[in-house]
Amino acid sequence: MTGLREPSTGAIDSRLWVSGAVLALLLVGSIAKGTPMARATGTKRAILDATLELAATKGISGTTMDEVAERAGVAKGSLYYNFSSKDRLFEELLLEGVGALAEILRAARGDLRGRAAIEALVGALLDRIASNPALAKLMASEIFRTDRTWQKSLFALRHEALTVFAEAIAEAKPESRDHGTCGLMASSVFGAVLMAGLEWLVFEPERPRDEVAAAILDSLSGGLLGGDRPAPR
Amino acid sequence: MTGLREPSTGAIDSRLWVSGAVLALLLVGSIAKGTPMARATGTKRAILDATLELAATKGISGTTMDEVAERAGVAKGSLYYNFSSKDRLFEELLLEGVGALAEILRAARGDLRGRAAIEALVGALLDRIASNPALAKLMASEIFRTDRTWQKSLFALRHEALTVFAEAIAEAKPESRDHGTCGLMASSVFGAVLMAGLEWLVFEPERPRDEVAAAILDSLSGGLLGGDRPAPR
């Protein structure tokens, strides 16, 4: 029943995935074929896309390989031809996604400094969440799991993404580097954007993007903690 | 083999769950027996505790009823005697947890205003996460799922908890009420505390609690976005 599958068209189906510019950056960059970041094509991509869509609502263990095969329009055997196990399928999916995120953040920051850097990072992360909410949901639910076979590599990439924030923070607020708290503050900012971004997409999708970005930046601008600034520690 | 079970001792086993003060508040308050917030005792509590511990690392679909039964030290049948299905077991667990959170936040805010209110809320949420990381992880992974039978009631309680933040924000920053963005800002602050709190517990548990609270408040104090305040919209 090959009729179910698109006839190997859509091989480079990059919808909603990585913006053209960053895609170019990825291909031109030093990321070789075979690394987790190399963009899969054809069947492999169809499988990854289907997996992501299903996992976003049903979670990882709630998603069955049979469903993935059906959604991707391939036979179950193809899943195991392209990925050695369910675990590895999800590992590749997450590593690809989080890896791309780190790239995007680095690109967004460029050589901006201080406030501009943070604003650019928040905006880029928000856009990424908006363009790929499925991955955002998946990240939110997997990032603190400690029983996965792939946790080590996922943690590493997660750390890479957070580091982009942490560096910008350390620069904007040098005393946080002394206290070693830039990592925590990075998490804090990351969590703010992730949670507000998902709130937006899930509960108030009609709201314009800029309003959401403004609200997040507002909540990070101390307006909430108005009056006197906290005593510098 | 009745020997396996404790002889109906440990009936009111409240370890790590709700602090004594808040427990008193719950019992004295208007929350009647039979509502989701009523604290289960005996077998039911043992089952809920076991479920939470397992679900924190393995997720909901990754947790089997057989495991829960074993960990709780009861027979599988007892699970179904006390809860009509796996779904309802997890529903009760989540509703109990999120409901208690809303109570705690309301109590923490008291009639504080402005900056003090926000600081109290952030601190209370952080403490709650620290005293029950399992539930925090579970919340982080379930709060945006849209395929659960219980999503409606969970969303309602979630909204209740966020509203406590939103109200404090609306008061501290009246113009956000006009824009209808206090909900988003509440999510943002909530996400910041949740993510940073879990980062702390999972990756740097040796750090003192106050340092974490300070880092979070710092990230919400505009230090990051130093220099000029953003133009009020």
Next chain:
DNA sequence: TCAGGCTAACTGACTAGTCAGTACAAAAGC
């Protein structure tokens, strides 16, 4: 013609949920 890519049917381990039965305590009958 043959190898790489894929398929369809199959397998066995596991899992949610069931149900006949046990334990035991508090009425109810005598």
Next chain:
DNA sequence: GCTTTTGTACTGACTAGTCAGTTAGCCTGA
């Protein structure tokens, strides 16, 4: 006082169904 009944809480072997992973073979293009 003692048996018998009733009700509640719990048990664990069992069933029907599901799911990850396997395998033998088909198809197509080089």
